[in-house]
Amino acid sequence: CDDHASHAHTRRTVPVRPPTRELEWGDINFIHTTDTHGWYLGHQKSSAPEPNYSGDMGEFLSFAQRMKEKALKKDVDLLVIDSGDLHSGTGLVDGSPSNSVLGHDALQLLKRVPYDVMAIGNHELYNYSITLDMHQQFAPSLKGRFLSSNVNITVNQGGRASSVPVGSRFAKFRTRKGRRITALGVLFNFMSNDKNTTVQRPADMVKESWFLDAIKEEPDVFLLVGHMPIQAGNDWPLVFNAIRAVHPKTPIIILGGHSHIRDCNRLDGRSVSFQSGRYMETVGWLSVNLKPKCNITVGRRYLDANRATYEFHTGKSGRQLDTKEGTALTRDYEGLANKYNLGFKYGTAPRDLTLNRSPFPSNTSSPSVLGSQAVPYAISVNKTRANIPNLVIVQAGSQRYDIFAGAFTRNDELTASPFQNAFMYIQDVRLGDAKRVLSLLNGGSLSGVPNTTGSVRRALGRGEERQKAIEEMVHGGPEYNHWVQAMSRASDEEEMERRVAGGLTPGYVTQDSCPGIGDDTPHVPIGPFFHVPTYVSSNPPSGTDDTRIDLVFVDFIQEDVIEGLNAIQSERVFVLGDVRGYTTVLLRDVWGVYAGFAWV
Numbered sequence: 001c002d003d004h005a006s007h008a009h010t011r012r013t014v015p016v017r018p019p020t021r022e023l024e025w026g027d028i029n030f031i032h033t034t035d036t037h038g039w040y041l042g043h044q045k046s047s048a049p050e051p052n053y054s055g056d057m058g059e060f061l062s063f064a065q066r067m068k069e070k071a072l073k074k075d076v077d078l079l080v081i082d083s084g085d086l087h088s089g090t091g092l093v094d095g096s097p098s099n100s101v102l103g104h105d106a107l108q109l110l111k112r113v114p115y116d117v118m119a120i121g122n123h124e125l126y127n128y129s130i131t132l133d134m135h136q137q138f139a140p141s142l143k144g145r146f147l148s149s150n151v152n153i154t155v156n157q158g159g160r161a162s163s164v165p166v167g168s169r170f171a172k173f174r175t176r177k178g179r180r181i182t183a184l185g186v187l188f189n190f191m192s193n194d195k196n197t198t199v200q201r202p203a204d205m206v207k208e209s210w211f212l213d214a215i216k217e218e219p220d221v222f223l224l225v226g227h228m229p230i231q232a233g234n235d236w237p238l239v240f241n242a243i244r245a246v247h248p249k250t251p252i253i254i255l256g257g258h259s260h261i262r263d264c265n266r267l268d269g270r271s272v273s274f275q276s277g278r279y280m281e282t283v284g285w286l287s288v289n290l291k292p293k294c295n296i297t298v299g300r301r302y303l304d305a306n307r308a309t310y311e312f313h314t315g316k317s318g319r320q321l322d323t324k325e326g327t328a329l330t331r332d333y334e335g336l337a338n339k340y341n342l343g344f345k346y347g348t349a350p351r352d353l354t355l356n357r358s359p360f361p362s363n364t365s366s367p368s369v370l371g372s373q374a375v376p377y378a379i380s381v382n383k384t385r386a387n388i389p390n391l392v393i394v395q396a397g398s399q400r401y402d403i404f405a406g407a408f409t410r411n412d413e414l415t416a417s418p419f420q421n422a423f424m425y426i427q428d429v430r431l432g433d434a435k436r437v438l439s440l441l442n443g444g445s446l447s448g449v450p451n452t453t454g455s456v457r458r459a460l461g462r463g464e465e466r467q468k469a470i471e472e473m474v475h476g477g478p479e480y481n482h483w484v485q486a487m488s489r490a491s492d493e494e495e496m497e498r499r500v501a502g503g504l505t506p507g508y509v510t511q512d513s514c515p516g517i518g519d520d521t522p523h524v525p526i527g528p529f530f531h532v533p534t535y536v537s538s539n540p541p542s543g544t545d546d547t548r549i550d551l552v553f554v555d556f557i558q559e560d561v562i563e564g565l566n567a568i569q570s571e572r573v574f575v576l577g578d579v580r581g582y583t584t585v586l587l588r589d590v591w592g593v594y595a596g597f598a599w600v
């Protein structure tokens with residue numbers, strides 16, 4: 001008998017409010033997911049707003065199949081699309097045994113979902129073995145419709161290294177109703193990809209001869225699927241304008257991702273751009289009516305991903321919703337969770353620890369507790385450096401989800417902190433310099449110039465594009481944070497009270513640039529929202545500025561730390577060779593080690 005074992009997947013019992021408005025259907029319709037990050041067993045906790053998103057991938061598969069049946073009856077087109085970032089985020093994708101590729105098993109199961117087109121995300125590129133798995137084991141199942149227009153992998157072909165698309169550069173196909181589609185799958189200008197993978201800037205991609213050839217022939221619809229936000233400041237207009245230069249009037253549908261928010265806007269009257277959130281919280285619905293030589297009319301809805309939503313929109317209640325394939329997929333994901341022992345319980349979290357719903361610093365803020373308590377305890381298992389004072393710096397963006405009061409399992413650990421970042425250190429750093437590096441990383445000033453972006457390398461004045469990439473890497477979802485913060489600010493007290501009195505529960509309250517109300521189920525905003533610094537740290541040891549300490553940090557940020565050190569002092573030039581491994585405990589193991597000590 002193992003009293004640490006608990007069920008990996010607890011069935012959800014908390015009821016949620018069903019939607020009340022039927023979906024609008026058009027000539028061509030889309031079910032859209034993006035940034036699912038391994039949430040294939042749905043959100044399993046009972047605290048609000050988690051039950052809103054309690055549908056699992058098997059239930060989503062049933063929903064997609066039932067909606068395809070409906071589309072057939074209505075004699076319209078329905079395509080199921082995903083915009084990338086399948087990896088990094090839960091035990092199903094991050095808990096793979098060490099002898100197998102992270103996420104491989106979960107993605108083999110995902111192949112059963114009837115996606116028509118999928119695009120690659122940046123989380124498919126941090127680790128070459130994952131990219132190779134996508135290229136060899138996943139992309140082929142999409143039969144030419146796993147798109148990576150500007151992303152290549154270098155593989156051995158006949159003894160020679162060849163750079164080839166991870167999936168396909170583009171796809172041309174006909175829908176059931178015979179509409180001609182030209183689809184592309186574009187990734188934003190990501191620069192933290194692993195060796196032997198390449199990402200071409202969208203600005204360069206649109207000049208490629210294959211691209212110009214692919215768009216030459218006019219389809220009925222251009223379908224631009226991609227892991228790139230649709231918000232201003234991103235590169236969709238480059239791709240859009242390149243197509244518009246050849247086809248001024250052809251409908252263009254953009255299904256974006258990466259910034260984790262719900263959003264809709266229109267670049268012109270014959271196009272629409274749409275984005276469906278993150279983490280299997282949102283299933284996007286987009287309907288488009290195509291009128292020859294006229295503007296297109298569109299409808300969009302952000303569905304909360306749960307059974308009540310699926311039952312309402314399919315018109316199938318109770319078990320009628322479930323298809324044979326959907327039920328089998330749920331069962332097989334549960335089996336995988338058990339195989340990975342994701343229900344292993346480290347301890348009992350005494351309270352909710354949230355990323356941004358608690359003041360920072362506080363004992364209910366997970367980045368705060370991570371820096372001040374969990375990391376210092378977990379890395380103290382390195383006895384050889386135990387007597388040397390240290391300061392530890394970790395990027396807050398590594399923390400991906402809240403921790404909830406109650407049983408804290410292996411799945412909860414990997415969901416909160418999935419990355420396999422290693423702890424490194426530089427010895428004999430002056431305590432004063434270590435503190436100044438932290439402050440610089442967090443936007444402090446360098447030579448009187450405020451480092452307002454929180455990136456050392458921006459403060460040092462490097463090329464703009466590199467800086468954008470560093471920000472992407474370091475900041476960890478600023479758009480999402482702004483979005484959630486804005487929704488809690490936007491609702492005045494009276495409106496909130498009306499909503500609560502009307503029985504509304506916490507959830508997303510979306511305001512986008514398309515007409516009408518986008519959220520399928522109305523909510524009160526999740527709020528409040530508290531700012532967390534880009535980098536969190538342990539409590540500094542006592543001593544003077546000259547006290548020599550170990551400066552500990554994770555490998556993901558080591559270049560920033562080194563550049564920061566070199567920017568703030570001239571006594572010594574720090575190089576990568578000064579960096580050594582501190583402990584075998586990885587960042588993703590920290591919460592489990594800490595819970596086993598503090599939460600038993």
Ligand SMILES: Nc1ccn([C@@H]2O[C@H](COP(=O)(O)O)[C@@H](O)[C@H]2O)c(=O)n1
Binds near residue numbers: 085126397419421472
């Ligand atoms: N090894 C890694 C890889 C990534 N991160 C963090 O992920 C964030 C980017 O994720 P998106 O979902 O926004 O693409 C980035 O902010 C990094 O902090 C990491 O910590 N370690």
